[in-house]
Amino acid sequence: MNIALIGYGKMGKAIEQIALQQGHHIVLKINSNNADQLDHLDKYAIDVAIEFTNPSSAKENVMRCLKKQIPVVCGTTGWKEHIGSVELATAQYNTAFLIASNFSIGVNLFFELNSYLANLMQNHTDYTIQIKETHHTEKKDAPSGTAISLAEQIIAQNESKKHWHLGATNDNTIIPIEAIRQDPAPGTHEITYSSSIDDISIKHTAHNRNGFALGAVLAAEFIQNKKGIFTMKDVLFKNNSLF
Numbered sequence: 001m002n003i004a005l006i007g008y009g010k011m012g013k014a015i016e017q018i019a020l021q022q023g024h025h026i027v028l029k030i031n032s033n034n035a036d037q038l039d040h041l042d043k044y045a046i047d048v049a050i051e052f053t054n055p056s057s058a059k060e061n062v063m064r065c066l067k068k069q070i071p072v073v074c075g076t077t078g079w080k081e082h083i084g085s086v087e088l089a090t091a092q093y094n095t096a097f098l099i100a101s102n103f104s105i106g107v108n109l110f111f112e113l114n115s116y117l118a119n120l121m122q123n124h125t126d127y128t129i130q131i132k133e134t135h136h137t138e139k140k141d142a143p144s145g146t147a148i149s150l151a152e153q154i155i156a157q158n159e160s161k162k163h164w165h166l167g168a169t170n171d172n173t174i175i176p177i178e179a180i181r182q183d184p185a186p187g188t189h190e191i192t193y194s195s196s197i198d199d200i201s202i203k204h205t206a207h208n209r210n211g212f213a214l215g216a217v218l219a220a221e222f223i224q225n226k227k228g229i230f231t232m233k234d235v236l237f238k239n240n241s242l243f
């Protein structure tokens, strides 16, 4: 598979390593110095573009690929408000798009666990819920996209929770998310249900970026030659390639 890496920072480099190990070719590497090359993308030379840049450039980068009918796997977090328009463009240009707030297989299993626990806890209103995430200090968005996904999963299961909020709150209908920035920390997420009697916590800790990179390459392999909008659930659970 011929891959274009849009964003050749910490994640782009980790993805390159894994992709080469899997026998893929990196045919283009883009960072802010050569972003003008996105005007000349060739859909016959690129099977999938993998985009990991920053929240201010992600939409434009993804749109440029979709317009050339190049399928895109996107990991950039913090630009959720624009994703609807990107999904419309995916249909308009009859191509494929997959975005995930977290590509790690472990975190995607953790998402399933979070949903299951939220479902079990939905009627136990004596428990308060808190989400805590810890990331390295270069991370631009807070809370993390993963923490937001975890909160949204809980809200979908628990009628008494209406929103999430960055920081503490006294409003019991809101899930507070604490975002800690310290080095080194590839990413830790913890959900705690607390009552006066006991606490129940689930926690995922990434040890390095390889899990995200492997998941992004798996997603690229999955999306190649497909049309439509996909999620990591499609990659990990529906085609049964891993489980």
Ligand SMILES: NC(=O)c1ccc[n+]([C@@H]2O[C@H](COP(=O)([O-])OP(=O)(O)OC[C@H]3O[C@@H](n4cnc5c(N)ncnc54)[C@H](OP(=O)(O)O)[C@@H]3O)[C@@H](O)[C@H]2O)c1
Residues within 6 Å of the ligand: 006, 007, 008, 009, 010, 011, 012, 030, 031, 032, 033, 035, 052, 053, 054, 055, 057, 061, 074, 075, 076, 077, 078, 100, 101, 102, 103, 104, 139, 140, 212
């Ligand atoms: N979904 C997941 O599983 C997951 C996992 C980890 C990280 N992330 C997210 O992925 C994103 C990237 O993380 P990272 O740690 O790799 O960041 P990073 O090390 O800062 O790398 C960002 C890269 O994007 C490039 N870039 C910046 N502006 C650009 C533009 N306008 N056009 C093209 N390239 C541009 C940078 O180039 P220069 O160096 O030249 O500026 C750099 O190569 C972040 O949003 C992060 O939160 C997601």
